[in-house]
Amino acid sequence: NKSQKTSLPAFQFKEYMAMKAEQVNKALDEAVPLKHPVEIHEAMRYSLLAGGKRVRPILCIASCELVGGLEAQAMPMACALEMIHTMSLMHDDLPCMDNDDLRRGKPTNHKMFGEETAILAGDALLSLAFEHVARETKNVSPDRVVQAIAELGSAVGSEGLVAGQIVDIKSEGKEVSLSELEYIHVHKTAKLLEAAVVCGAILGGADVASVESVRKYARCIGLLFQVVDDILDVTKSSEELGKTAGKDLASDKATYPKLMGIDEAKKFAGKLVNQANQELADFDSLKAAPLYHLANYIASRQN
Ligand code: GRG
Numbered sequence: 001n002k003s004q005k006t007s008l009p010a011f012q013f014k015e016y017m018a019m020k021a022e023q024v025n026k027a028l029d030e031a032v033p034l035k036h037p038v039e040i041h042e043a044m045r046y047s048l049l050a051g052g053k054r055v056r057p058i059l060c061i062a063s064c065e066l067v068g069g070l071e072a073q074a075m076p077m078a079c080a081l082e083m084i085h086t087m088s089l090m091h092d093d094l095p096c097m098d099n100d101d102l103r104r105g106k107p108t109n110h111k112m113f114g115e116e117t118a119i120l121a122g123d124a125l126l127s128l129a130f131e132h133v134a135r136e137t138k139n140v141s142p143d144r145v146v147q148a149i150a151e152l153g154s155a156v157g158s159e160g161l162v163a164g165q166i167v168d169i170k171s172e173g174k175e176v177s178l179s180e181l182e183y184i185h186v187h188k189t190a191k192l193l194e195a196a197v198v199c200g201a202i203l204g205g206a207d208v209a210s211v212e213s214v215r216k217y218a219r220c221i222g223l224l225f226q227v228v229d230d231i232l233d234v235t236k237s238s239e240e241l242g243k244t245a246g247k248d249l250a251s252d253k254a255t256y257p258k259l260m261g262i263d264e265a266k267k268f269a270g271k272l273v274n275q276a277n278q279e280l281a282d283f284d285s286l287k288a289a290p291l292y293h294l295a296n297y298i299a300s301r302q303n
Helices: 002-007 013-031 038-048 055-066 071-092 109-113 115-136 142-156 161-170 178-203 208-241 256-260 262-278 285-300
Strands: none
Touching (some): 013 055, 013 071, 038 109, 055 208, 071 115, 071 178, 109 115, 115 142, 142 178, 178 256, 208 256, 208 262, 208 285
16 A cells, blocks of 8 residues: 555565564574473474464564663563463364364464373463563563563453453354454454553553553554454455355354454454554654554555
């Protein structure tokens, strides 16, 4: 989109993403060495290092740098976010949940290592995430580390990801309203993205007002992430089937395109990306460039 491109500061976004992802991958590799008991560490490393866009860690680092912090101050938290994201996918793929065979183009963790190991490897990643932030965060005041850990914990537990997952599971086969759908997505997807951005700002030394501005930005991109996911589901399966109606329009699962129509869902996505970027208006535009581009990337991503 031409108007968007001209209004964004010049910035090598692809190179930025590749560089940051490489740093994150290196840090993750070091954070989970292959040690005794090998069975559990192998399973943890298998899913953690299986690819993925690394959106949450990069959001965390970008937010830390936005407020004047350094990448190194946010890196343990960035790794923790990816550990938790990965374990949530591992558990989501289990036979008792979504029962998926493939994830990130590879066999799911339980397909490779068995259900017992996949559950335990997920539990170990969840626990390690908090330990890693507490032990490895350097050059940040202890009260900021504690504040960030609390933020992360609340995004993941029974008021965060777990809440979204249970409400999603319990609503299967039932009529879901737009507000119920929003509850599910805010908790399953947006909470961790919000924690990524907010924790990055806290660790980078942001004042209270800046933390709240980036929180508002994060809430928009959290919802945007899911609306785009739903749109992609429709457009992808339409392409695959060569039909106008995609998988999600036909299935029971509530989605934005199903509840508001594909055109309205696209308009909603456009509104969210604009609103997200407006929240960054008070920051230095050069420093905010990664987050501007990340919002646009989430809006226009193809997978
Ligand atoms: C977190 C304690 C705890 C338990 C797990 C199973 C569960 C509770 C929650 C499921 C949450 C879930 C599967 C949310 C969907 C999140 C989502 C949008 C995944 C796709 O994220 P991308 O596109 O994936 O960033 P990649 O592979 O690129 O990382």
